Amino acid sequence: MEPESFIYLDHAAATPVADFVLDAMRPYMTERFYNPSSPYAPAIQVRRDYEDAKAQLAAVIGAKADEIVMTAGATESINLMFNSVSGHVVTSSIEHQAVLQATMEHEYTLVQPDAKGTITPVAVLAALRPDTVLVSVALANNELGTIQPLKDIAMVLDAERRRRHMAGEQTPLYFHSDASQGAGLLDLHASRLGVDAMTLNAGKVYGPKQVGLLWAARHVILMPVVHGGGQERGLRSGTENVAGVVGFAAALTAASASRRAEAVRIASLRDSLKNALVAAFPEAVIAGNLKKQLPNFLHISFTGLDAERLLFALEMQGVLVATGSACAANKGTRSHVLTAIGMQPATADGSLRITLGKLTDQSTITRAADSIIAVVRSELKRVGK
């Protein structure tokens, strides 16, 4: 079966580079290949184009180009943020591995989510200590799609900052969010979200892989992970990935411009799939916070079935979905997110993460629903349910 003929419903794991993005990148690999640190005019023009691309990226989050550090993907961005603080860190037990692993380099407290995967402001408040320097909560959970109440968490942190100020305490308190998973569908404006620092990833918004950024407000003092020639204001050395950053800017700008319409379109498709599956299997468990969920996410569990068998049976029918997150999927362990929300093992083990995107339309959703219903029916029969 040719790749083109697959119905791809795993947009949370990876997205294809859009044609217009590749078109924007190509010149910086070929005729405008210059090192942006070189002093002659065509290289200076490349430097300007690079800075323009950073300004476009910054504009999406309501920031300036010089507040952004380009990184090789979201993971490095997260590491840069966590490397910049020393002290107690608060994050949640349902964060992406990149955040969890960076967290473990510090003293930390993991906030537990509620049953819908929400990190509540009250839970964050309970985890704060006088020496907490960083709180990091993803904009949306990458397995359930639950959108986190960042603005409300920010209010809790503001209160703690005021308390410290009144008490004459100097410890800073930064609020970071990995917004990789919501980008292109949610508002990313930093001041509206109430965050001091944000991670974004081109590979989730139809841009190239291993291109990301860390935005940090001016009062956040960053410390480099990678030392060298002094690029990115000394915060990330190495010859700039001009093509990648230009592509990221094209991808994120376009995704942001169309995000409201795309969110409506995709939520409608997601709901039609959900309704079809729930109608066929009333006992299926839909996880996440349905009132605060990414419009492209459907997390559905068939208690007693084996998600991996479902996944491979669906693949035979040309439908590609995920069990848990892509990063955890090939390690054979149960999702830490589903454990954290208290899902029973027999339900968690029968969970599919179905994520829609630009490749999805009504025709693919209808065919996917038919395939999923057929495959689940067959598996239910096999296990005698």
Added chain:
Amino acid sequence: MEPESFIYLDHAAATPVADFVLDAMRPYMTERFYNPSSPYAPAIQVRRDYEDAKAQLAAVIGAKADEIVMTAGATESINLMFNSVSGHVVTSSIEHQAVLQATMEHEYTLVQPDAKGTITPVAVLAALRPDTVLVSVALANNELGTIQPLKDIAMVLDAERRRRHMAGEQTPLYFHSDASQGAGLLDLHASRLGVDAMTLNAGKVYGPKQVGLLWAARHVILMPVVHGGGQERGLRSGTENVAGVVGFAAALTAASASRRAEAVRIASLRDSLKNALVAAFPEAVIAGNLKKQLPNFLHISFTGLDAERLLFALEMQGVLVATGSACAANKGTRSHVLTAIGMQPATADGSLRITLGKLTDQSTITRAADSIIAVVRSELKRVGK
């Protein structure tokens, strides 16, 4: 002036992505965009292609795919190597900023070069201490093109390892080389070079920018700089840059296959340029070790002239060259390399680094020689020489 009409003689700063490299990359951005950690067949095929590309890269240095860590460029590769050791480090005063900055995270000794930019085994020997854990010397210097006697340095290090073994000392001693600048023109076979670890960079061999690797022999224990999902055997987390790595493999494989013929071709062009310039300006200073120099490098100094003025005058004629290294060029400081080899300031300040490459042929070299001669004559006249 259109970029295509420039005569580009700064291949040491950046190289364009070759058409066949871009062709190899494109499918992994478009139809084969899958996350290589996903469990379905088309993603597993992408994982295989990624591993195949790593095996091709490894083969060029006589190694195995699982001894290689892909990084976002040479700088990160160097940081990964230096982050993996604790103890005294020996490197040279003429290394790239990436090595120098990573060195400064440790206790260190900088070996001084001789007047030709050579790091002699004797000088390395004198710098070794019982607690030295890492020696790092670039395969070829990135300003002068001087090829370093790695094999002879390796013999010195072998003697020190034997001494430690006999004395019952446990301190390891690793030999690392940043081979970014010689790749595509020199033999990169690790065991013939005598190194334990090597850094390579796609952006110098007609591959994409911000794609690099660290090869380390099995006995070298690496410690990650970037933590997260556990990709690259836990040594470099983050969704893999499949397109970039496939492109790097295509670029390096092709460059290695043609390197002997290309070295002869390019040395002949370089020598014709050198001869023309020396004939016109017998007082010009040719720096570097002419018997052990990269075939594409010409470092020429016009004492009393201002290299930046020469550079901009040449740019007006459509000829692009460098003064010093690209990374140092836009900081207005004198090259640390030229200072280290004892070049007088009035000579150093009149230095051009001219580096040839695949874009160079006899016609461009003839035109470049004419332009350089005209520009230098005009400047000599201006300053009254």
